[in-house]
Amino acid sequence: MSVCAVVVAYHPDIAALRKLSDNLHAQGATVIVVDNTPPQSARVPRPALDARWLSQGGNSGIASAHNRGIEAALAAGHAHVLLMDQDSQPAADMLARLLAAEQALLAxxxxxxxxxxxxxxxxxxxxxxxxxxxxWRIRKVHxxxxxxxxxxDYVISSGCLIRAETLREVGPMEDALFIDYVDIEWGLRALSRGYRSFGVCAARMLHELGEAPAGLPFSRRKRYPVHSPLRHYYHFRNALLLYRRDYVPIAWKFNDGWRLLLKFGFYSLMTPPRLAHFRMMLLGVWHGLRGRAGALRAE
Known part of the structure; x- marks a missing residue:
């Protein structure tokens, strides 16, 4: 079963990207790197990797980059696509364990x-x-x-393995979301069509979420991932866009909406620059209510 790993890059750490590419090759995957780095901001030449390199000519968003790599993988006849972020490092046996789990589930x-x-x-x-x-509740299952x-209901995009026939049936990632909620939307869409995602407990990966995590002043143990104000714009906008979809369960909308409200308060009060986070989240809510999608453009 041939596997093509699609790695999305954006201002990548070249050493980490080379390590990831070598890791994936050692596990038997063909590698395609889809580069979202704007050409004028690239400070280093394209690295010498044993991978096919596809340049987007600028930041087209995670969904568009995934779709470019998926299209190339399917055109080459691969049976599976493995989506990867540049800041992930799979365990040496991750791919084998994912394939074995998939076969057991299908059987x-x-x-x-x-x-x-x-x-x-x-x-x-x-x-x-x-x-x-x-x-009526969203559960965290360990x-x-x-x-x-x-x-x-869904799995994060980095590290997820999808069969080619499933991608043809469910469809590609939604370009208009640009970044954030892309994996959630695809997972819920697949679920509405009778497909279920699964976490494989024996398969392991290192993966960084956002920037340095932040916590509440009275709790040192509980930490939350922090992103840029722009990323929070997409997070809040795309959440509202998903709430408009009829294939997203009503209970899921209520639960996620409540969590979104808590996030709005936390990131407005606890993550500098607080005013920038507040403004961008508020703009995201406004654009989500208006049904605005795609990349945020200067107005």
Whole structure:
């Protein structure tokens, strides 16, 4: 089963990107790098990697970059696509464990959307969980043992393995979202068409979330990923855009909306520059309510 890894790059750390490419090759994957770095801002020449390099000519967004790589992978006849971020590093056996889990799930009669590893955030040293709507509540589901396959509503894009036939059936990522909620939208769309994503507890990966995490002043243990004000614009706008979709469950909208409200308060009060975060999140809400999509342009 041939696998093509699609790695999205944006101002990449060349040493880390080379390490990732070598890692994926060692696991048997063909590698395509889709570069979102604007040409005029690139400070280093294209690195010598054993990978096909596709330049977007600028920042086209994560969804568009994924779709460019997916299209190239499918055109080359690959049976699977493995989506990867430049700041992820899979364990040496991650791909083999994902493929084995997928085959076991298919043999059990599951309609598999994607399989994905458990990732560890190296700065927080915590393992990820998976998200599943149960009744009227969104639950965080943690792995109980290594052999478990956790049913999820969606999985994060980095590290997720998708069959070519599933991509043809469910469709590509949604370009108009640009960045953020792209993996959530695809997972929920797949779920509405009878496909389920799964977390593979035996598969592992290192993955950084955002910038340095922040926490509440009275709690040193609980930390939250922090992104730029611009990224928070997309986060809030795209959440509102998804709430308009009829294939997104009503209970999911209410639960995610409540969490979004809490995030608005936290990032407005706890993450400098507070006013910039507040303004960009508010603009994202306004544009989401208006149904505005695509890249944010200067007005």
């Amino acid at each position: 059990a009669g599951q309609h598999v959307a994607a399989v994905a590893p458990v990732f560890e955030e190296p700065r927080q040293r915590v393992s990820s969980h998976f998200i599943r709507l149960q009744g 792995c109980r043992h290594a052999d478990e396959h956790v049913a999820a």
